[in-house]
Amino acid sequence: DVVMTQSPLSLPVTLGQPASISCRSSRSLVSSDGNTYLNWFQQRPGQSPRRLIYKVSNRDSGVPDRFSGSGSGTDFTLSISRVEAEDVGFYFCMQGTHWPRTFGQGTEVEIK
Amino acid sequence: EVQLVESGGGLVRPGGSLRLSCAASTFTFSTFAMSWVRQAPGKGLEWVVYIKQDGSDKYYVDSVKGRFTVSRDNVKNTLYLQMSSLRVEDTAVYYCAAGTGAFWGQGTLVTVSS
Numbered sequence: 001d002v003v004m005t006q007s008p009l010s011l012p013v014t015l016g017q018p019a020s021i022s023c024r025s026s027r028s029l030v031s032s033d034g035n036t037y038l039n040w041f042q043q044r045p046g047q048s049p050r051r052l053i054y055k056v057s058n059r060d061s062g063v064p065d066r067f068s069g070s071g072s073g074t075d076f077t078l079s080i081s082r083v084e085a086e087d088v089g090f091y092f093c094m095q096g097t098h099w100p101r102t103f104g105q106g107t108e109v110e111i112k
Numbered sequence: 113e114v115q116l117v118e119s120g121g122g123l124v125r126p127g128g129s130l131r132l133s134c135a136a137s138t139f140t141f142s143t144f145a146m147s148w149v150r151q152a153p154g155k156g157l158e159w160v161v162y163i164k165q166d167g168s169d170k171y172y173v174d175s176v177k178g179r180f181t182v183s184r185d186n187v188k189n190t191l192y193l194q195m196s197s198l199r200v201e202d203t204a205v206y207y208c209a210a211g212t213g214a215f216w217g218q219g220t221l222v223t224v225s226s
Contacts, residue, residue, distance in 0.1 A: 010120075016141070023188070037212065039212055039213055041157070041213060043157075048207060048216040048217065048218055048219055049149075049157065049213070049216055050216065051212075051213045051214055051216075054213075054214075056213060062213070083204070090156075092156065092157055094213065096212045099171050100159055100160075100171065100172075100173045101147070101159035101162070102159065103156055103157040103158065103159065104156075105156050106156045106157070109200070
């Protein structure tokens, strides 16, 4: 199975400051069709997960533009340009290239 | 707004069975592949199973192979997960998700305990 490793696992941030989360895969996520299926999800306390980013860098509808995704191959990053209070929660990366699909362990974002 | 509503969770003894349902509305269910994803209490997300739009392809995580069966009814717009030979480690909130996680339900809690 492809192992997805996130860092850090805990991220205390100051409101208005930038933040970034790293996600590394144990195998390349470039699919045979040329696409890279790496998604980012947000899970606020007590809520279901919500997809923020798909295929590395495509923002879902309604996702604020302060969220962005980047990376290639095995190294990926979720960036928040200016953290807001509503961004508190867990963030997970997930690869959709190989079976079984696998998630990172999750990164908890909290306000300092 | 897309709606996915899971049901069927509950308390079951080890070795028992349970059938989960996920009712979809306000989107064209038959055009989306679907998955079940679970989250053990206080833990991260684990993808469990995927089923293609027409039900022709299914992929399971190894830990549930031979015990869980996914199916769908594109007329009733409903996804199912038949779970048997349940183990304590299957205890989790089970979410249905559309596509590659574009839409999620609210989840249903399955507790396996004696």
